Amino acid sequence: MKLSLNWIKDYVKIPDDMDLTRLAYDLTMSTVEVEGVERLADRFNKIIVGEIIEVLPHPNADKLRICRVNIGEEVKDIVCGGSNLEAGMKVVVACPGAMVRWHGEGEPVEIKNAKLRGVESFGMICASVEVGLADLFPAAEEHEIMDVTALDATAGTPIAEALDLDDIILEIDNKSMTNRPDLWGHYGIAREIAALYDLPLVEFEKYVPETTEEYDVKILDADRCPRYIGAKILGLSVKPSPFEMQSRIWRVGMRPINALVDITNYVMLATGQPTHVFDSTHIIDHIEVRCAAAGEKLQLLNDKDLQLSADDLVIADAEGAVALAGVMGGAKDSVLPETESVILEVANFESRGIRRTALRYDNRTEASSRYEKAIDPERCDQALSMAMELFAELYPEMKVTAFKDLYCNKLEQKEIDVDFDWLDRRLGKRIPQDVVKAKLGAMGYEVTFNEKGMHIIVPTWRSTGDVSIKADIMEEVARMYGYENFEATTITTSFDGAINQLDTDLVRKIKEYLAFRCNMQEIFTYPWMSEECVNALMPNTDGVLALATPPSPSEKYIKSSLLPNICKAIVKNERNFDEFDIFEEAQVYLDKDYTDDYPGEKLPCQKKHLGCAFVGNSDNISALFRRAKGVIGMMPRYTHMEGYTFEKVEKPYWADETVWLNIMLNGKKIGDLALLSKKAALACGIKVLSAVLVELDMDALVPFKSRTNRFVRMPEFPMNDYDLSFLVDSMVKWDEIYAAAMSKNNALLRDVLFVDEYKGKQIPVGKKSITVRLVIGSDEKTLTGDEIEQVANSVLKRLTKTIGAEIRA
């Protein structure tokens, strides 16, 4: 919202020597965020009034003229293509150094002396659009330059001075005052400034109608319309409003239209209370405020044709809706070129209904955005008073012939008791009671002291929801006293034990293990899953929760598994990388096992899951699989939690027929590790690469209370590696080989390690070559070659016997 400081000064006497930076800072700290302070005249730097002495033809261009222009001290030649140039005319001259917009478009550019078609030109004679004044001086056609002959200003006068634009424009962040309906006009901000600096505030006189004739107003829904003032005014006409009024409306970002409309906008910008005028000849019989009939039709001022909902509040006459209450007038019944009499509306509408209607038709307006903040009905008085004064000023002949103030629902002012003791404790500081009373009083609070503290009556304009409890009063006192005037205090705390959060720490340990030890990259995905991947990875969507208003129709389901989105991430990265490992830790949601951990709600099952993808070329699935299994297999050891095992219990739907494992903890399945089947990969859109996916229920993991690593003495005598290669049937599993090798309890055989597996050339079909490494050693002595050989031979014998191993020829 933009505010004119001159306008604010109508209501509060701000000293002329007030430091504006300070004012903006104080407002920002205590009330609303001031985003900008602009000296209006700065926009018109080096733009002055010039008087054309003579218009000469341009030797080299038909459409250009050379104007001899008096710019005050001297006369200059300016080349110009304007269509309305005449000797004796006063024009706007942008001197070198001024900023203008060429034809009103693009970024402002700096004017420089230039040669135009071979003729030297000093600056530029401007069209109104080029100096940002088109709203105040509309041009009849494109090449018309701005004519200021009517101004009482001599050549050389800065245009800002000639147009009386010596003003400061404050730009307020609207978001910082959504809770303050009282601030959406100049008067409200003036009240805050008055309270901040202890300055007097101008009061409005209440309007007393002269006529006793009652205008016929009916309110059919008093909850939606607590108050409606209707006044029939004759003796009017459609004409431009005075320049000063137009100028103020323009300064704060609206467009002057004509005097009747300008009055309503001016009143709204001043008081924050929207008003409206109808052409009274178009209002049939009376005005009624009611909810629309479903399907009722209304054409708005902006020509939108609406089919109304029964939830819309409308202003209607005997024949039907004439305006969308609090949002916008109808096209047919508002001010028309021939309007000579109006019905002035000053009304109060319930906020939420106005918001619903404005959003329903995507038609938010200056009026609706104010109403939806909850304006108090008492403010109608201010707006009425000001509107009537302006009508009388602009139309001395005007006459109010009928009037009605139908005030059905009076607003209840909030009353609050505040203990001084409480206030002191919360503020951490004692503020003198007279200071408290004065500050609150300046903001409109009625304060009376009693034994323990004060009784406060909240002003109507703060009683629509903004202020209702003593904490609100404390805030009012603190912000007016100045948040910066409170000394910093240290945090006092009691120490009752160190923080020990095993589960929280485990999540972090796992993530850091994956990222830093296993070189995987953490990713984040949205909670909604793309349907494509859902269909590829899940047999059905039973038990999957969905959004009522999803981001897109194909992203309706929310995560019951992390894998669909991880697959999507694979698709995305496949283009740039041919090998990568990613993981995500996030919540999944299931439409089952509802819990009531907290009073007042039942929530669906929600768990923390870990999802991983190990992605690489399809030519070495074994390596890919082992990469994944290594990372997941070693995780319990390096993150200090209870270990789990891999078993084949139930194949995941999305998994390859052969390459899959379940992750088991204490007999319960807590996750899967498997190769994504080719079919599922293609359905997800993964074109080339293969992926081993892992999904794990992190809530099932059990962190150790402390570290369980145990020191083992280093062997005193050397351990010997002994590699052994042999052929076995290709269906024999490593687990069986290991079990067979280790089956006899031989103290010298320390371990059997997997080295390599080979199938292919030189290996008979149906067989595979396995290389293992035997770790052989003794605690008592250094073994001789013979002794080592003996152990190895016994292992080989066992392997031959149990799993049919044969030494490769």
Add this chain to the structure above:
Amino acid sequence: MKEKLDALLKEGAAKIEAAQTEAELQEVKGALLGKQGSVTELLKEIPKLDVAVRPEMGKAINNVKNLLAEQIEGRREALKLKASEIPADFDCTIPGFQPKIGGLHPITQMCYDLNDAFRSMGFEVFSGPEITSEYYAFDNLNFPPNHPARESMDTYWLEGHDSGSASDKLCLRPHLTGDSVRYMQTHKPPYRFVYPGRVYRNETTDARHERAFFQYEALIVDKDFTYTAGKVMIKSILSKVFGQDVPVRMRAGFFPFVEPGFEIDMGCLVCGGKGCSVCKHVGWIEIMPGGTPHPNVLRAAGLDPDEYTGFYVNIGLDRLVMMRYGVDDVRLFHSTDLRFLKQFN
């Protein structure tokens, strides 16, 4: 002769020391001890000498000869140790092998930095469920009925759970603040905890707006906690995260679940508060809302607001990370694009 010999020894020693390669040394050796070497030439002159001095001079020359030979061998050893066995064309400008490096998401990194800072000040870390009832998302937090935020255009309601009472209606949490009530309901005061997490808003996205984003909230609840102590807390945390003293200011702000509410600004670190494009020329950057928990929120947690008060802040993690690295599009955080994510490892 004697002087000649002394000079020769001195000169020879210098030449030996000056030799930088074995080849040079060999040359020096030839010049001194070779067939036409200076020492050899001297030896040739002995027969011309007086017989009486011959033995003495012969001895002296041989002595010099031996000394020089010894020095040459010493120098040869030194040069051998100094020399590299690697051919001289070895290129040290070849880039190193890149270790394969993974990493945490930049938001996780920032979150952990904050966790560490808060932990050091005695805060617990808490996390709540992402699907919440309307009751915990709004009612408990003092949002009036029909508050605009409750509408489906702002909140993601769940299908089949989007009507009925506040306890029946379920949504993806629109903010974290509801979790603070959950924590307080299940723990004993005084409280000191943080509850980071992801929240969801149904809105149109652009470079500055996302449907899923990260918040980091911290709450202290105790008897008679003043807002100025809160300011000290924020200053400590930010100074820890940014590694330097950060000026902080608190100004009037409004949020339904706090009273009074503040907008908290930190001094712009780019310009040091002088004003630059990053801080829109005001020297301050708005980083978080905060305030005293609204009495109704404390009541929802089962506390007497006359007895307890506190301090709350809500740090926008995405924004803090964007500031930390100069990221200009918030949507990148959920892009899963490894080209982006790997930049922060």
